[in-house]
Amino acid sequence: MSLDTGATIGILGGGQLGRMLAVAASRLGFRTHIFEPSANPPAADVAHAVTTAGYDDHAALRAFAAAVDVITYEFENIPTAALDVLEAERPIRPNRRALATSQDRIAEKDFLSGLGLRVAPYHAVNDAADLAEGLARIGAPAILKTTRLGYDGKGQARIMADADADSALAAMRGAPAVLEGFVSFSHEVSVIAARGLDGSVSAYDPGENVHRDGILHTTTIPARLTPGQRSDAVLMAAKILNTLDYVGVMGVELFVTADGLIVNEIAPRVHNSGHWTQNGCAVDQFEQHIRAVAGWPLGDGGRHSDVVMENLIGDDVLRVPDIAAERNAALHLYGKAEARPGRKMGHVNRVTRGAGDPRRS
Amino acid sequence: MSLDTGATIGILGGGQLGRMLAVAASRLGFRTHIFEPSANPPAADVAHAVTTAGYDDHAALRAFAAAVDVITYEFENIPTAALDVLEAERPIRPNRRALATSQDRIAEKDFLSGLGLRVAPYHAVNDAADLAEGLARIGAPAILKTTRLGYDGKGQARIMADADADSALAAMRGAPAVLEGFVSFSHEVSVIAARGLDGSVSAYDPGENVHRDGILHTTTIPARLTPGQRSDAVLMAAKILNTLDYVGVMGVELFVTADGLIVNEIAPRVHNSGHWTQNGCAVDQFEQHIRAVAGWPLGDGGRHSDVVMENLIGDDVLRVPDIAAERNAALHLYGKAEARPGRKMGHVNRVTRGAGDPRRS
Known part of the structure; x- marks a missing residue:
């Protein structure tokens, strides 16, 4: 249909x-x-x-x-x-299985591990005994997270040493949790990939993400990746989409380490780190998602330009008059009246360089 | 403000x-x-x-x-x-003067001539005597048009020889009209130009227009123009905008002749021949117009890519499935349910080539 x-x-x-x-x-x-x-x-x-x-x-x-x-x-x-x-x-669309998998951190990690993809070491924690067992296996520093994200924000607590265990567990307020080991990575990239109703897959060139205060700050295209890493990243995303019989756009966050790529998390939807496609591609991630869920052929995932996307968080919107006057800067504001701290108010895509003939990209 | x-x-x-x-x-x-x-x-x-x-x-x-x-x-x-x-x-915004000038073909031509810009020879026609006088001065072939475009479509009649005069006049149904001489031109281009509330002017690179059955068919960027013609085209548009104390985007259609550029007509609004900017520029003509009427600084009018815009008229929408699968093709459909002949249903911007570093464009 x-x-x-x-x-x-x-x-x-x-x-x-x-x-x-x-x-x-x-x-x-x-x-x-x-x-x-x-x-x-x-x-x-x-x-x-x-x-x-x-x-x-x-x-x-x-x-x-x-x-x-x-x-x-x-x-x-x-x-x-x-x-x-x-x-x-x-x-x-995307289907219930994609939702169920990504709604639960343990289900997600089990799924990814089952595909042979690497994730950070993790251990399910329902009580103090689980946590002690997890810390013995994974070691500190680690981070304890509720397995599900509630509407009231996510519960997370860092455990720098075993002594932090009790307070971290208390912060979970009795919710099922997962202990995650720290990964030593050089940088984070994400792949924005789409799968159509006909099973075809298209991925955008991976972007390199920088976070600030736990919120995405910039995504830079192209990312620093070797040709092998770039190809691995796209193949990993395709494997996830195909296994889930996924229809739509997915964001796959990856840590780049000396030993290869580790999956941080997946999001079964359009993703903040894919906003650059609005000004770098003929078909952006939003249209790609709509095409997929509407049963249309996927659009061309090639890009015509290099882009740096910067999120405008809270008071960053005060810089809009300056940004509006910049060359090659495409503004995207969300029409939110109140600029609260940490609130995503908009973003700007700076087209830093034309990529030459897009047929070759 | x-x-x-x-x-x-x-x-x-x-x-x-x-x-x-x-x-x-x-x-x-x-x-x-x-x-x-x-x-x-x-x-x-x-x-x-x-x-x-x-x-x-x-x-x-x-x-x-x-x-x-x-x-x-x-x-x-x-x-x-x-x-x-x-x-x-x-x-x-744009102001009443721009509307009054462009609502009336004679007012428009008088205005443009008064600026020292060239227009096709024209003669006001209210009756048979005016028409005879105009034909004696301008000569056939010529075209008789009502001075104002009504909501019911525009009255136009070609006069290939003096014998066509009576029927052409009858087609005006008593409305004030203007006789226009034919211009021998090699091709048509248009300049999409904007003027901000602060008086700054920005023009997009001119596009080359091809019409089919009286409706715009394609706009190709870049247009075939010498550097001198390109500069003339932009300066002419700027002169028009400044004189009208204009705020917003205007479309200026120009005939390219061996003797220089002749103004065909002006439209005080975003223009079909500027749709290519949606996929060729960081800031398109629609945003540029909104910026101007909102009192914002104009955006960067530079382009990062070459584009061919094709209008999808009537049954052309039957080709949408094929176009949707093309590489580097950006579709823009208007959500109109019924594809009547001559009805503009959408357009496609084909990004034909990245223009290299947009800072240099």
């Missing part, structure tokens, strides 16, 4: 990713319908319709599903019961 | 130009409100609000104006009385 012009794509989540998905959908002649609990979300400005309701409002979920042709999402922590209601009415 | 994120830009007209203006506005964090008499226009899919009312509904016009921060438009044939109502409430 491939959707025709005028069809409606339902999007769970009305943040900036939903907003940019809606814009990309409009380029292909599709309408979008946003489902979002909070009022006036960023995506509402550019969507054809908006449902304001909670994920526990099953009547609203059913009406939303009935009003759209296919359902996708901008975030992975969608309650299972809501997915059950939605899936009874319309296809959800 | 420069608008802040979250401000609302009112757009008169809900067609594809309004749709792409709304998308560009969203990139800068603005909301858009569309005023359009017909139901479910293309721009409604991506606008924050839509007013469905006629241009004679002054209460609706006033409410629309009160709900927005600045007013712009996607077409030039807005009734004067409606503009009076709107302008009493909010600034209209």
Whole structure:
């Protein structure tokens, strides 16, 4: 099934990713319908319709599903019961297995390890005995994380020495957790890859990520990778997508180490580290995702330019007047009224260099 | 005055130009409100609000104006009385003089001639005596056109010989008309130029236009122009914008002749021949227009790539599946349900070549 012009794509989540998905959908002649609990979300400005309701409002979920042709999402922590209601009415793409795998850190690591991909050492922790066992096996420093990301933010606690164990466990507030060993890596890259309904796979050139205060700060294309690493990164992403029978765009974060690439985490959606594609490629990650979930052929993943993407976090938006006057700088603001600390307000793609003939890229 | 994120830009007209203006506005964090008499226009899919009312509904016009921060438009044939109502409430950009000049073929040609720019020979025609006088002066072949474009399509009649005069005049149905002489030109180019609220001017590299059945078929960048012609084209556009104290994007169509450039017509709005900028530049014509009317600095008008834009007219949309699978092809569909002959359904920008370092372009 491939959707025709005028069809409606339902999007769970009305943040900036939903907003940019809606814009990309409009380029292909599709309408979008946003489902979002909070009022006036960023995506509402550019969507054809908006449902304001909670994920526990099953009547609203059913009406939303009935009003759209296919359902996708901008975030992975969608309650299972809501997915059950939605899936009874319309296809959800990417599929439930991708969601289930990425919603749970242990399920994700088990899945990736099962594919023969390397991940950081990890150990499931439900109580103090588990934690002691994990620390004995992995060693400090390590990090204890809840296995699921809740809506209220994620629980994480660093364990620099065994003495930190008790307070770290207390920070989990009884939630299932996983102890992860530290990985010694030189830098982080991510692969933004897509898989179509026909099983074809297309990956963008990997980008190199720099974080600041735990939030993505910049993504630079091209990343520092050897030709072998670049090829490994793309093959690893393709293996993940194919195994999950995935349809849509996925972000795969990888640590670059002296011994090869280690998977940090996967996100079953368009990804902040893929925003550079808006100004580096004829078909960006948002359109690629829409193409996939609509059953269209994937677009060309080649890039025509080098790009540095910089996130504008909180007060960074005060620099917008200067950035707006820069050469080769493409601004993308999300229409959020209030610039709270840590809040993603927009990003800028600086086209640093044309890549020559895009047919060769 | 420069608008802040979250401000609302009112757009008169809900067609594809309004749709792409709304998308560009969203990139800068603005909301858009569309005023359009017909139901479910293309721009409604991506606008924050839509007013469905006629241009004679002054209460609706006033409410629309009160709900927005600045007013712009996607077409030039807005009734004067409606503009009076709107302008009493909010600034209209580009200004009334630009509209008045481009709404009337004779006013436009008088204005351009007054600037010392060359236009095709023309003669005002209100009756048979005027037409005889015009034909004696200009000679056949020539073309008789109503001076104003009505909502019902434009009246045009070719006069290949004097014997065609009576039927051509009858086709004007009593409307004021202008007789235009034919110009012998090798090709047509257009300059998409912008002027900011601060008086700064930025022009995109001229594109070369090919028409088919009276409708733009392709625009190719770069156009065949000598360096002198390219510079002349941009200077002519800048002269027009400065004289009109213009704010926004204008399309200036030029005939290339052995003796130099002749102005065909000007359009006080984003222009079909500027659609290539969506995939050739960091800042496209739609964003450039929004920046100007919002009082922002103009963006970089440089381009990073060569592009061929092809309009998809009527049944051309049947080729969309093939185009969607092409390399380096960026699709832009307008979400129109019915593919009537002559109807603009979308366009495709084929990125034919990266232009190297955009800082040098």
